[in-house]
Amino acid sequence: GEDVEQSLFLSVREGDSSVINCTYTDSSSTYLYWYKQEPGAGLQLLTYIFSNMDMKQDQRLTVLLNKKDKHLSLRIADTQTGDSAIYFCAEVGSGNTGKLIFGQGTTLQVKP
């Protein structure tokens, strides 16, 4: 079945890089996404990567995709306290619906 897994918690110091990891199961996923959720809020789309790409960079964000191992990572450079949030990776589910299958989320704590 479709499943997405993430580590639950990551703590870093302000200014360091953060790396959030995710594994997924559906090898036919065409797109993979990273969302950010702050307390009590909805999900903010950060970035996405197409499955035929290995890497995508967008300002402080770098997404790496290892399709063979079905592993996705999000690197945040120069992490700031405002980056403290829950980060979700998501894959597109099977069929042509576009529905997203989410991981359980990684809580990023940034210490000053």
Place this chain on the structure above:
Amino acid sequence: DTGVSQDPRHKITKRGQNVTFRCDPISEHNRLYWYRQTLGQGPEFLTYFQNEAQLEKSRLLSDRFSAERPKGSFSTLEIQRTEQGDSAMYLCASSLIETSGHEQFFGPGTRLTVL
């Protein structure tokens, strides 16, 4: 356009009551999705519409749940005879099928508490 909006933001109800939530997607977005998120979990897909047609429903969507998108614009999600297990954040998202990344943009959610 300011993005996806949802109303109400919070709803407290007693067990057995009916509740209805509304979602206004980004204008001209032809797909609209409903998800449910419980504490400490990622969102789970409930159902989606392409224009006014409801094309898929999750097994999570019991017969007490019904969703509509009558004119292909806003959508409503109704829960009848609410149960304590229905307490969750209900999220709506919209997308434009023609965009290359099929990105879904989420609203702020409606938090439901069933007492």
